[in-house]
Amino acid sequence: MTKTGLIIGAGHYADIQLEAWQKVQGARIAAVLSLTMENAKKLADKYGLRAYDDWETAIQEIEPDFIDICTPPDSHFYYTRLTADLGLPVLCQKPLAPTLQEAEELVAYCEQRGVPLMINENWRWQAWYREIKSMMDAGLLGKVYSAYMAMRPGDGWGDNPYPVQPYFKEMEKFLIFETGVHYIDTYRYLLGEIDSLYCQVRTLNPVIKGEDMAVIHFNFSDGAVGLYDANRVTYMEEVRCPTYGYMTLEGTEGKLRLTEDGTIYYTPRGGEERRHAYTIPSEGWKGGCTIATQQHFVHILREGGSFETEGRNYLTTVKAVYACYESASSNKVVQLG
Template sequence: MSKQSLKVVCSGTGYFSQFHYDAWSRLSNVNIVGVCNRTKKAADEFAEKYAIPHSCDNLESLLMLTKPDLVDIITPPATHLTAVKIAARLGIDVICQKPFGETLEVAKQMVKIAEEAGIKLIVHENFRFMPWYRKIKQVLDSGSLGDVLNAEFRLRTGDGQGPEAYLSRQPYFQHMPKFLVHETAIHFIDTFRYLFGEPKSVYADLRRCNDNIQGEDAGIILFDFGNNMRAIFDGNRLLDHATTNPRRTMGEMKISGTKGELSLDGEARIWLRGFTEHKASELAYQWNDQNFGGDCVFNTIEHILQHYLTAQPIENTGKEYLANIRLEEAVYQSSFEARKIPLQSQTT
């Protein structure tokens, strides 16, 4: 059933939450009615900044007071299960940041809780809503590249060197036992699925290049999509790429087909070169170079809002997102066991 407007509570005031509050506040038909944080002072500060009427350090109390349509959980994975349980008891829909829960089992538990309570559970997976990937998807669907046989994304954020790596923005990155894949490559697992479909197998070789952090920060992941189509994620957070903003695209992509080749550069320019042609031409498209990743948080939240206003299908439900987490676990298994993992063997 469609709605005329949406009442939202946001939980969390960490670094990335600023993009959520900004997006909600820019949309008509939306009222942020409450902000929650474990530190009341931080909640109060965000309430003042975004003109939110209620702030609290207790999520259940805030939800009972404000009775929103949905709660946007922008807190670390360890908090997700409790938040979903609270919302489910009160019959309130949930948007949950990624990483979605701490493990596949926790994620499956949250999906089950939501289903039994009859609430919607949506994962805030925003990379597929980066405008360049929406445009690339249009190109792929048009068939202008022919049969796509190879794709590669080279992640080069340049923020992972030395003892100060990540401290200025997200210091908890240093202490994550699983880092590159669990925190970052999960975005590209989802994006590859969005662009190319479901992979048949995966092979991974992960490593740690900065001894000052706990988890892996570099690695290569090979996805076999069948029909001779393969994609490579080649990630290293210590290295950079040619760009005026290394957090815009976070790297470079190339997709090759039997009729041509598409390239994405660090300035978010998309280039098309026909098969046998010497030069590539830039593909024009509109996008906003603001906030994070071409304003992808706004694009994601706008997509979710349209689901409520017009009942259009939602792309990123919690249940569907379990496929990404199964793939993540297969990546770690592959690297640990040094072998290709057939994804058909992954249990539901």
């Protein structure tokens, strides 16, 4: 039986998620709920859905099987609490909450009520990272000892940066909290748990409040080291390219590099670099990651099992985010493991 969902939020990313829901098998979104009917209706009309500005009415009329929360972080706990009180599964956008304490309370609230909670952390579902993980699992790199991720969206310079999401300018914690969290989670997906980290941050564009540059050094439990080298102000010929930047991985049996368009190049030890053939989905945002993430959510709801980014597990990523700010403030290495 097809699962019916209600999405809360009518902003930029709710639109991206609703586009993905059109391709997900086994579930459908029936309605959009927003604080204002105007915003809800504008997005709902685009996808032929119902629009609401009242929680009780939406729940009574839609009778959803799950709730997709796609609102700003400061409202996540509020809507998660309402959903958990109804015993409904939750798909909640990142960042999980404005503070670590609230994130922990949000996860505990769902656990206490036995409500499934998955964080909509879609970065690890980008086709290139799934393929890289498969290459690693197949032993093509051997034991990976070094990783480098450069994030360069190129959308953060000038008097009016981030035109798609202008509220970014007002965030006190920005680059790591809003975007870097994706990379921390992806590093965990590829290389395992983080033992310690050292972070430095800068604010390069004076018109914003938070940091727009960060360099983070990670030590992983299996001995690998990783570097996250990120800023949103460097000029890029293509703004917000598919991968947001580029990446390299080095191991005992080979190395690879990921380019800005999602191409992977692989070099075996003793051999020559060659393009690695794989398929990037033609549909969906950033290598089909929104479709893949939401399909995973629905699959687990229908078939059982554990979400890759279930609440308790994802708290490890959230704790690493706050450890980055602690490190930057103290100018010291912070232990996590």
